[in-house]
Amino acid sequence: MKPDVTSDLTIDPKLDAKIPAGPLAEKWDRHRFDIKLVNPANKKKFEIIVVGTGLAGASAAASLAELGYPVKNFCIQDSPRRAHSIAAQGGINAAKNYANDGDSIRRLFYDTVKGGDFRAREANVYRLAQLSNHIIDHCVSQGIPFARDYGGFLDNRSFGGAQVSRTFYAKGQTGQQLLLGAYGALMRQVAGGMVTLFQRREMMELVVEDGRARGIVTRNLITGEMETHTAHAVVLATGGYGNVFYLSTNAMASNVTAAFRAYKSGAYFANPCFTQIHPTCIPVHGTFQSKLTLMSESLRNDGRVWVPKKPGDNRKPKDIPESERDYYLEAKYPSFGNLVPRDVASRNAKDQCDMDKGVGETRLAVYLDFADAIKRHGEGAIAGKYGNLFQMYEKITGENPYQTPMMIYPAVHYTMGGLWVDYNLMSTIPGLFVLGEANFSDHGANRLGASALMQGLADGYFVIPYTIGGYLAGASFGKTHTGSEAFKTAVNVAEQRVQKLMQVNGRRTVADFHRTLGGILWDHCGMARNEEGLTKAKGMVANLRKEFWEDVYVPGNAADFNQSLENAGRVADFLEFGELMIDDALARRESCGCHFNTAFQTEDNEALRDDENFCHVAAWEYAGDERSPLFHKEPLTFENVALTQRSYK
Amino acid sequence: MSWFYDTIRTSIGKKLLMALTGLCFCLFLIIHLIGNLTLYGGQELFESYVKHLHALGPLIRVAETGLLTLAIIHVSTGCFLVWQNWMARPVRYQVNKNAGGRTIGSWTMPYTGFIILIFVAIHLSNFHFIDHDRQTVFQAMTATFTFLPYVIFYTLAVVVVAVHVSHGFWSLFQTLGANHPKYMPAIRGLGILFSLLVAAGFGFIPAFVGFIMN
Amino acid sequence: MTAKTINLTLKVWRQGRGEPIGRLETCRAENISKDMSFLEMIDVVNEQLTKDHQEPIAFDHDCREGICGMCGAVVNGRPHGHERETTLCQLHMRHFSDGDTIVIEPWRARAFPVIKDLVVDRSALDQIIQAGGYISVNTGGAPDANSLPIPKDTADAAFVPAACIGCGACVAACPNASAMLFVGAKVSQLSLLPQGRPEAAKRVSSMVRKMDELGFGNCSNETECEAECPKGISIIQIARMNREFFKARFS
Secondary structure, eight states, rough: OOOOOGGGSSSOGGGGOOOOOOOOGGHHHHHHSSSOOOOOGGGOOOOOOEEEEEHHHHHHHHHHHHOOOOOEESSSSSEEEGGGGGGOOEEOOOOTTTTTTSHHHHHHHHHHHHHHHOOSSSHHHHHHHHHHHHHHHHHHHOOOOOOOOSSSSOOOOOTTTTTSSOESSTTOOOHHHHHHHHHHHHHHHHTTTTTEEEEEEEEEEEEETTEEEEEEEEETTTTOOOOEEEOSSSOOOOOOGGGGGGGSOTTTTOOOOOOOOOOHHHHHHHHHTTTEEEEEEOOSSTTOOOOOOOOOGGGGGGEEEEEEESSOOOOOOGGOOGEEEHHHHHHOOOOGGGGHHHHHHHHHHHHHHHTTOOOOOTOOOEEEEOOHHHHHHHHHHHHHHHHHHHHHHHHHOOTTTTTEEEEEEEEEEEEEEOOOOOTTBOOTTTEEOGGGGBBSSSSSSOTTTHHHHHHOOOOOIHHHHHHHHHHHHOOOOOOTTTTSSHHHHHHHHHHHHHHHHHHOSSSSOOOHHHHHHHHHHHHHSSSSSOHHHHHHHHHHHHHHHHHHHHHOOOOSOSSSSHHHHHHHHHHHHHHHHHHHHHHHHHHHHHHTTBBBBBSSSTTTTTBOOOHHHHHHHEEOOOOTTTTOOEEEEEEEOOOOSEEEEEEEE | OHHHHHHHHHHHHHHHHHHHHHHHHHHHHHHHHHHGGGGOHHHHHHHHHHHHHHHHTHHHHHHHHHHHHHHHHHHHHHHHHHHHHTTTTTOOOOOOOSSSSOHHHHTTTTHHHHHHHHHHHHHHHHTTOOOOOOOOOOOOHHHHSHHHHHHHHHHHHHHHHHHHHHHHHHHHHHHHTOOTTTTHHHHHHHHHHHHHHHHHHHHHHHHHIIIIOO | OOEEEEEEEEEEEOTTTTTTEEEEEEEEEEEEEETTTHHHHHHHHHHHHTTOOOOOOOOOOOOOSSSOOOOOOOOOOOTOOOSSOOGGGGGGGSOOOTOEHHHHOOOOOOSOOOOHHHHHOOOHHHHHTTTTOOOOOOOOOOOOOGGOOOOOHHHHHHHHHHTOEEEEEEOOOOOOOOOOOHHHHHHHHHSSGGGTTTHHHHHHHHHHHHHHHHTTOOOOOHHHHHHTTTTOOTTTTHHHHHHHHHHHHHO
């Protein structure tokens, strides 16, 4: 069935982004004034559920509790501190202009919109740039040990091709330090009794009553019990869906389930085909590889990317003479060379491997060679710059990159798509807010480095505390309780799904299905897509899903700590979600940012946008299990930037 | 004083008690050793040292009471810590392996401590709780150390003390918060030196008295 | 060149939920690629167990890049295995030999009750942080980040203990199941920074009291914790906490 795109001419009233009027720079200020406030004494009457404890979730839960709202906070791991925000390495952007190099809120805004290939909302991105400065102030006051210079002031580095130094960092562990700051703030509120923490819980269903999000059903991952929680508003901060590809740089537990359940309850899913693929990861070593490890893309500053000229060449790198090496990036992009943006570098590596010029055992890797840099600057200088990365590489691969070229390959890293939200970060379900990577709002079709941390914290610390008040103050709530019809139905649905998974009793393992799904999407809905491949993949995913429900085997029992069952539920949702991604990729008949449809490219093989027809957000509405999702669009208008074509020649 | 009680009953407070009493015992060992070194100068020198010591009269009583109090604190706190630490891991590991942090001194602390307690009791009954009118300390000593099993027992006991001190010495600095990358290696070294000194200084006395002086 | 795969015998601690005690059970790990991580090796074993309709081994894990602190088991008597400064997910099978027998046990401490197999409940560590492992600042009121210069050496020194991933290996490694290195790391980080000074005294007193309440053992300076810490955090942080504690209590 083809997705129904006939509705795209009618603008869905639900997709009103509620962007405040006025000049760009004043919108947020005005909006904060216009938002209704909740009387301080009334805040304790409004219960808020926050799902997720990453940068967005922890910061939101803590900030809302500080305001006086009773918060229930849920996480899938044993502690809020495990959320995958912790793994972010590089840094966090802010328009402080401490480096005096011409940065400004407007420049950060512009870079982000352009980096996203003009598929993000201007007003949201501008607000993000404005709030970036407050984030740094707040994090410093929380005791985050950012890097400093000898004068005692904060140090900045440049990142991701930006022309200014605006990235604040704490060694290679910025995400960890920021998350632990938010976690500390959250723990403070737990101690103060304002936040009740629920660890090892998975959100199974969203409960919508009288058209409003009023609670969730969770599964206690230790006992297997279904638990119900009521609230006046539900905040999802459940991260991205990169694990739909099976192999990604995400943590093992990262999943789409919470977001997908919300989608099935009526929230629209925006731009699901926008997934970022990072070029410098440690390549896959074999079938049982469970995850991919990212290495900072700064490596490309000194490393030279090459493959053998001859396809199928399996000589050792040192045996391949200079004349038989293909430095394909340098040849193809003489001015940017090895420093082309992430998507371009990734795509080219894939192309080389597709031509059977890949290297290593799996032939899915390209060399990143430091021999020239070591010859020029000496081993000491290279060790000073990349010592820790070389060490990490050696730890994982057992090879010494000072002596033999590194092998790298692209990996799924971040998902720009997510649940559709308006300017208030509220989804199409009133009372359901979505923050951080789980929403779609700020990065368009491609995210710039060091912007994910910025968005998560901006949403949690500085946006939701205001906008949720506006919703709560303006809504009238009926009484609800966990015994209501809506809750009973939701529990029933969740329980039945679990029962169904346990009862299939087939022969294949959950991981087996997940790996197959990942392979299909990586091949056909990954770095480069085309209509033929996508159509084929759609059928494959549908078949795989059918097979899953006929042949999966989930060991153990449902009323127990059962990790296979947890995974089975997540993979079941990925199997449906994967098709939605493909639908979205098929519907976007242009190339933009990470979404590279081979039919739409410039002469230089760059993404060719179609601003006339596709300058919009694609928002998908669930229409039933047996029906194709409904397509809606939110047009994007750019009043403050000119739409241009990227070029890196 | 409730703040004081609150402080010493915490885990760090108990460690503080162990460290401070341990520090006192280290000082006591030094004084004791200096006194005993007079033995190597012959019977006369030693007996004059004993006489001068006993002439201090009430001061000695104060010191003895002090040492007894310290011992009670050190032993009772130690026992409590061992019990608590045992309770903190009700199911033990099937495989135990050292990562390189533990030393003979550190892992044997409770055992060496217990042996030292017995040793001190015997030592006191040999030389302290005797009728000093009938027998001088020196006579008691020569009587004891001509008996070979005693010589062996005393020598081994002193080695046990040295092992106990080899961990206790640097450890008390760590507990008191005196750990700095610049100075800790020196403190660790000093601890080893101190325990060797204790072992050598005290350790040769029984044999010296038993076989050389006689 | 040596073989690319190895075969191993695993003796894994199996303990059902609610069972007071478990037992070591033996299973085989066949054709394990030396490039796999330890957790991927368990994945392979679990896949086989599942195919044989047996219950897979429950174990905690998440990021698999050594930063989230979720994974951890005692391998042949060593928390996170025998490689220095390495989490279990970053321990690779090339460090084992064909035919090895590997004993895998959960973290063992009264404060970390076993949930199932190798999975333990480490919420005690969260409770310690709740007792004061933060700086009490509400969102919104912070002054400009550069209004408070902090000497680079101080910031760098605070970063060292801040690298703690809260995995609990220090507790697992400690012969007394003490959490002093974990607490010392957080106390040190926050007491070194000027932002953390105002509540330094209250923080250290309250975190130490909470640690004691939760049933961790006492520190006896065995230094096994620093030898096993995957982030190489030193007992210097414990000494600093002791100083902070005495300062707080005796002044």
